Amino acid sequence: MISKLIQESRKIVIKIGSNILSNDNGMINKKFLENFSDQVYHLMQQGKQIIIVSSGARIAGVATIGKWIRKEDIHYKQALCAIGQVELMDAYRKVFNRYDIHIGQVLLTKDDFLDPHRALNIRNTLFTLVDEGVIPIINENDSVSVEEIQIGDNDTLAALTTNIWNGNLLIMFSDIDGVYDKNPKKHCEAQLIERVQNADDLTKKIEIGEANSFGTGGIATKIEAARMVNDLGIPMILANGKKEDILLGLLAGTEKATLFLP
Numbered sequence: 001m002i003s004k005l006i007q008e009s010r011k012i013v014i015k016i017g018s019n020i021l022s023n024d025n026g027m028i029n030k031k032f033l034e035n036f037s038d039q040v041y042h043l044m045q046q047g048k049q050i051i052i053v054s055s056g057a058r059i060a061g062v063a064t065i066g067k068w069i070r071k072e073d074i075h076y077k078q079a080l081c082a083i084g085q086v087e088l089m090d091a092y093r094k095v096f097n098r099y100d101i102h103i104g105q106v107l108l109t110k111d112d113f114l115d116p117h118r119a120l121n122i123r124n125t126l127f128t129l130v131d132e133g134v135i136p137i138i139n140e141n142d143s144v145s146v147e148e149i150q151i152g153d154n155d156t157l158a159a160l161t162t163n164i165w166n167g168n169l170l171i172m173f174s175d176i177d178g179v180y181d182k183n184p185k186k187h188c189e190a191q192l193i194e195r196v197q198n199a200d201d202l203t204k205k206i207e208i209g210e211a212n213s214f215g216t217g218g219i220a221t222k223i224e225a226a227r228m229v230n231d232l233g234i235p236m237i238l239a240n241g242k243k244e245d246i247l248l249g250l251l252a253g254t255e256k257a258t259l260f261l262p
């Protein structure tokens with residue numbers, strides 16, 4: 001089912017969570033980015049259009065100015081994101097440059113989608129970039145909004161982006177295989193839920209545990225994102241981006257994930 005869905009989807013939004021962008025020593029995981037870009041290139045070769053929504057500016061900032069890691073002041077966190085965003089985009093630019101693919105940075109806040117004029121501008125920019133073979137890479141504009149830093153709302157941003165672009169599919173990469181009946185990091189017997197037909201109901205049925213140190217939204221904002229795209233008839237896949245060649249594995253039907261169906 002997942003394999004068929006990816007095969008049939010032309011316009012795909014992929015969201016990358018902070019956890020998979022960093023490696024164990026808190027630096028940007030270049031190996032992940034290389035493998036990820038290889039797979040995106042593979043999909044584009046098949047005629048697919050891709051938009052990336054990427055977290056990770058704060059991780060990249062900490063990796064650049066390590067001495068700020070303990071600053072709890074929100075303005076320092078915002079400043080760290082401003083520094084890290086450049087590093088993050090530089091890392092994406094380098095990996096896609098290997099395929100002569102350009103990337104375009106788009107920084108947005110949730111409020112931008114509420115204003116009809118701004119929403120239209122976002123839509124037009126995304127369509128133009130994608131039509132020209134450029135990959136838009138979207139992140140929350142942390143200097144303007146502090147929501148992503150506080151609650152990891154890039155999940156919502158990914159859903160809003162998918163909806164405004166009329167995407168066919170949202171793929172969300174985290175560091176777990178999908179949604180479980182309880183937090184898999186705490187309970188080894190947790191069961192993966194492979195198909196969700198009603199995202200609204202799901203939160204009542206499962207136990208939602210804490211998120212990781214850098215991830216902030218946790219599983220709740222991912223389920224909410226699924227509900228938002230499902231409302232417009234768009235499916236969402238939550239999969240483990242930490243696994244090598246995960247996109248290809250999903251495409252081949254050899255990897256498991258959670259599929260949220262409208």
Ligand code: ADP
Nearest residue numbers: 017018174180182183209211212215216217218
């Ligand atoms: P990301 O940074 O990739 O967006 P988060 O850390 O915000 O990810 O959220 C994913 C985390 O949510 C998982 O690593 C897991 O520890 C936690 N979690 C809590 N409850 C659940 C559950 N029922 N199913 C899956 N993951 C859960």
